[in-house]
Amino acid sequence: MRYQWRAKDHTIEVTDTNGVVVASAWVELDLRAEHEYRAYLHGEVVPEYRRQGLGSYMMNWMESQAHQFFATLPNDRPCVLRIMFTDSRQDAVELYEKFGFQFFLAEDEMHRDLKQPIPSISLPTGMNFVPWSPGYAFQVYNDAFRDRPGFPNWTEAVWRQNFTGFDTFRPELSLMVMAGEQPAAYAVSAVESNQGWIVQMGVRPAFRNKGVGGTVLAEAMRRFKTEGLDTAALEVNVNNPQAARLYERFGFVLVKRVTIYHKVVR
Ligand SMILES: CC(C)(COP(=O)(O)OP(=O)(O)OC[C@H]1O[C@@H](n2cnc3c(N)ncnc32)[C@H](O)[C@@H]1OP(=O)(O)O)[C@@H](O)C(=O)NCCC(=O)NCCS
16 A cells, blocks of 8 residues: 555544655534534545545545444434535545435525625614514524425424524624514524624514515624624525525625535434
8 A cells, every 4th residue: 555544533644655644534523413413524635646546445434433423322313424515526526425425505605894884774663673582583483494495393492502502602692673572583693703603594474575684684793893893704505595695785795605415324
């Protein structure tokens, strides 16, 4: 064998005869979701060393590592392998498909410079911003996302865990809109270094096309700016042109596309 393999702590490196790393792979277990166990497979082969079987070797190695992880976990929910990548490298996609992975989703990461002016617009008459309420936000989420492809029908506990159950979640920067007694719209906010993230937002169908989504976006950006942040960021599914149009109108620009392939293994 022309290469040397070094495996340590769920990472493997392939070096050439001069000791230069030409490929590496590692497996990351993600136990945050309550409805499934996930393992993310991360691998890279430098371009000159592609098409020589290194990718397949590492896929097998990563899958076997993931199976070892999963074997230590209770058999109470599905186990899913995920591969996340940012370029549209068709050769890599072929490899993933050969290993039984399927397209899961693609999302565009978009950023908005908060130094640019933020439109000063207000909610339609009779609607108000109120403090963050996870119960109301979940009601809006269910109604707003029910018609989206692949709607998972999560319980409130699972939704809260997935969208607000992390250290960077900021309830005071998150938004809740009421139309009288009825929850109408929401946005979940998080902060990572100098960026304010709109993790998820939705407007109930009955309140759409009245400027509510735009006003929620503008208010989130205002709060991020007051917080001293430089950029507003969000991700939008590539199959959601309506939301993408809204973000573009408010000055968000595409930064990168992230695609996820997945395989359910148990
Ligand atoms: C995407 C979403 C948040 C937009 O909310 P919204 O309240 O309808 O947003 P707005 O009213 O500000 O803008 C929507 C449209 O109404 C138009 N509009 C805005 N104010 C208006 C008004 N006063 N009168 C008529 N039309 C108006 C906008 O120009 C826009 O038109 P376009 O779709 O042709 O670009 C909403 O459709 C939604 O919740 N979708 C499902 C969940 C989702 O996809 N969330 C985003 C995930 S990343």
